[in-house]
Amino acid sequence: MPRRTATMLASTLMLIALLCAGVLIPVPYAEMSPGPTVNTLGEHDGEPVLQISGHKTYQADGHLNMTTVRVTSADYRMNLVEAVYGWLAHDSKIVPHDTLYPDGKTEEQSTQENAEEFSQSQESAKVAALKELGVPVKSWVIVSTVVKGSPAEGRLHAGDVIKAVDGTAIKQPSDVAKLVTKHKPGQKVVFTVVPAKEQAAAEKANTAATRTQDVTITTATSHDTGAPRAVVGISAGTDHTFPFTIDIKLADVGGPSAGLMFALGIYDKLTPGNLTGGKFVAGTGTIDDNGTVGPIGGVEMKTVGARDRGARYFLTPADNCAAAAKDTPGGLTLVKVKTIGDALDALKDIRSGDTAALPKCTTKG
Template identity: 75%
Template sequence: MPRRTATMLASLLMLIALLCAGVLIPVPYAEMSPGPTYNTLGEHNGECVLQISGHKGCETTGGHLNMTTVRVTGSEYRMNLVEAVYGWLSHDNVVVPHDTLYPDDKTPDEVNQQNAEEFSQSQESAKVAALEALNKKVTSQVIVGAVVKGSPSEGKLHAGDVIKSVDGAAVRAPDDVAKLVTKHKPGEKVTFSIIPAKQAAAAEKSGKRPTGQKQIPITTKKAGGRAIVGIQAGIDYTFPFKIDIKLADVGGPSAGLMFALGIVDRVSKEGDLTGGKFIAGTGTIDDKGVVGPIGGIEMKTIGAREAGARFFLTPKENCAAAAKDVPDGLRLVKVHTIDDALKALKKIRSGDTAGLPRCAAG
């Protein structure tokens, strides 16, 4: 066989071997891509996303307030080298280390559970922020969020119990509980004044303030060099009317802002916030209405534009990353609070968009 032919054959065989290796050898990466968007003012699977008793339903003037999502490869999926290279070269996808999405110290079920809890909490914060923006009364109380198995509180305190005081000191925020407990030395007793969860739930259902406090003494134990009782304190809100958010198969906290704006649209006497415009966005939101950053901003702007959005409400801290590669026809609007977002919506629906706060690339 001539040398040239042999060299070409050897090169071809090596190329085939490399391609086979690229297909067969898994690499520790995962992929993020634009996910679906959901109009918080519309329907999903045949029912209104936002269901608010005593207020308007899904009827709109054609406007959109779409929350955005990111699609990720599953925890069990193992990307091969060819797919990773294709993802790196693709404009619409992002390849990230596998443990960025699925940390080694958590099982896939634990990751899914965390995402579900964050999504649930984002809904509660969205309700509070929206109603506060509308000057609607929202009451709150500190509760036992969870009891650690095998802890001193097991069997004495229960999830949903309302914590009124610790050692006689009034509890007004979840952090107060830890501060009061850690004043003790491990082994000392601390007394919780609580309203049992069943009584609290019955009172809320009847629209009355819960009564019937019980004194529960608990002996602390040592953990991390300090005294603990083994509970996680949380906060429970009472709203002036029932608000249900019907959207399954979505996780994480990043829909908070758009849920809050959707609630304002449904409850506000001003009517449609969008003026018939297609607006999308993202961002966490806390009880005070502060908008926080999220992950996958580049994927979300692409998904929003593909869905038809012309404006994208962008958390201030995500602006620099989002502005590096803005999809054609999409305008980024910087927001830091729900008030910022409401002011921006007012400008958009009036057509006065020249003064909208812009995102600049960092």
């Protein structure tokens, strides 16, 4: 065989071997890409995203689109060829697998966590919108989850209303941990609660639950990454009673990042006129009960998805501005917001056409 032919054959075989290795060798990365966007003022799968009953609503036109990110599943093992292709592609992002699924989190665990965060974001969006409108909302601190095998298992239950710990009234969820950690592991702590069933019955009857009971729990030592401390094995959250019904109908979406856009959609439907003036506005951001907008992950993918859908303005959490502005999709204006009030002010300028003073994102924030 001629030397030149042998060399070409060897090179070809080497290339094939490298390609095979690239396909077969898994790498510890995952991929993020633009996901669907949904207009909170419109319909999804044939029904309105926001459904409000028991209160006057108004026709809301235009777009207030929430945005999503599509990610590879927890158990998917990307190969080297896919990783290189993703790094070169403009509309995707390759990140370490542990960034999306830390501590070996399974697909089931991730889905459950995202569902819980999504549910909480809906509640906070309702509260933030109604507070901005001056509509009173009743709130109280509850047992959100109970850790299996913890001292609280069988003693406290999800939905129990926490009125006091060791006789000190509870006003917000963080109060619970502060009072429990005043103890040393092995000491007893007394929770004063309204059982979940009694609270649910009182809500159904539109009355206030008055009967409480004391539950004594012996604390244990924490086993997480923080300093050892006394714990009982619960997480505390907030529950609310709304003066009318607000339902958010959106399946197959998880995480807390749609909170801001849900809040704006609710506000728009409860007020005359159109917040957007018919303009196509998209956005993202968590929101808390007080209307503070927080950062989210995958903002670069969300801006691409919004622009591709037709958005011209993108409401961006202030803490995400620098990252988003590094590669702003053409034709899209990134508007910096820190609160729902900031977003409403920006929408006023957008619908009036006076956009010169909009607080725009820069690479510095």
